[in-house]
Amino acid sequence: MSSSFAEDLQLALGQRPRSISPKYFYDEIGSALFEQICDLPEYYPTRTELGLLQAHAAEMAECIGPQAQLLEYGAGALQKVRCLLDRLEAPHSFVPIDISGAHLLSACGQLQAAYPTLQINPLVADFSRPHSLPQGSGKGPRVGFFPGSSIGNFTPLEALAFLKMAAFELRGGGLLIGIDLIKDPAILHAAYNDSAGVTAAFNLNLLARARRELGADIARDGFVHSAFYNSALQRIEMHLMSLKRQTLRIAERVYEIDAGETLHTENSHKYSVVGFQSLAAQAGFSPGASWTDPREWFSLLWLQAPA
Ligand SMILES: C[S@@+](CC[C@H](N)C(=O)[O-])C[C@H]1O[C@@H](n2cnc3c(N)ncnc32)[C@H](O)[C@@H]1O
Incomplete structure (x- = not known):
């Protein structure tokens, strides 16, 4: 899986809007985090x-x-x-x-x-x-x-x-x-923004996985979880939002991302x-x-x- 993860992450970071399949959440750590999500009171x-x-x-x-x-x-x-x-x-x-x-x-x-x-x-x-x-x-x-x-x-x-x-x-x-x-969007919002921060850890695991598997150079404190209801498209969107202007390096390639810009990681229609x-x-x-x-x-x- 890791070679297509590398290719798809590089493709995602090079395009606008930046977007990657949620299938890459699921390495062993991501699967374990999803099981924790299933037990959350909000989920x-x-x-x-x-x-x-x-x-x-x-x-x-x-x-x-x-x-x-x-x-x-x-x-x-x-x-x-x-x-x-x-x-x-x-x-x-x-x-x-x-x-x-x-x-x-x-x-x-x-x-x-x-x-x-x-x-x-x-x-x-x-x-x-x-x-x-x-x-x-x-x-x-x-x-x-x-x-x-x-x-x-x-x-x-x-x-x-x-x-x-x-x-x-x-x-x-x-x-x-x-x-x-x-x-009601409030119920949806709570389900994807749990108070224990497990969904945030699940989302951020995508970057952690890139560091582990691809040796990606991505600052640990550079991104935060963002999930909101897009009412026009009737879907929750999950994004990883950059907190600052920063440079990401994956296998010799360099990507710039500004503060407030995101990598779109999941839709839930x-x-x-x-x-x-x-x-x-x-x-x-x-x-x-x-x-x-x-x-x-x-x-x-x-x-x-x-x-
Ligand atoms: C939201 S979880 C659902 C798990 C379980 N079926 C349930 O209902 O609780 C999604 C599951 O699908 C797997 N998955 C996600 N995208 C996939 C894909 N493209 N092909 C195969 N499995 C995928 C994940 O590894 C994960 O186990």
Whole structure:
């Protein structure tokens, strides 16, 4: 991963606006920080989505059907999928896909201990790029699980491209996907600006990773976390904001950044259920059941893939 991290970071710093994929947050330290984020009082998405899974896993398993090959895009700690695994009828296998390799393999070890008979085939890969999947049994469907509202990290156009790829990859099966709903910006603002500063550490880990992996010369006190709701684009944006005019050096290349200028590190788009269903329909899915919490903060959607 490190060579494309170097290339993409250099590209990001050389362009205007400066922007890089959030996938680079996730080395081992970034993955561990994300797990801490999930436990923060302000970070409602994980608890809310887990509550929906606990309450409705039987209906979701009914949509998925027997003998499925279940894929998880952006697997992380593999906690949420347990709700489904507890309800699925004779799953053929589970294929967790994640870019954060060491973290994925350790999470798989824990999952295997809890589900000793489950066939787990981890795939260390970038889910937004072409990847080859292990064969299923041919007897059951291939079904995707994409929780965590990670789809919101894509712009709607990128999300459409991902959904088209998934509709093809999952043809004959379906996709169970979590989306974060449009809500009071104050709730969103708090979720991405927690009082313990964990989200700030997660964001700043991108620069720490560049120092560790690429030997980048970037001042430790040169940037701060900035996260705000962009209401026109219905998304939280995370940036790393430069506190001063400074010079960054990465592998012989030099980049200047002024005080107040930023490196845009993440988008988290918010959707309505119907808005997202219409995007999924453009990608070829037929929207089915959906499950939303009583506060209407988060939804899980079943999308039937084309035949
Ligand atoms: C927001 S976390 C969600 C984790 C977990 N699925 C959950 O719902 O709590 C995103 C996960 O996706 C992984 N990830 C991010 N971008 C990725 C990409 N392009 N390809 C594969 N994995 C990716 C990260 O390593 C991380 O584990």
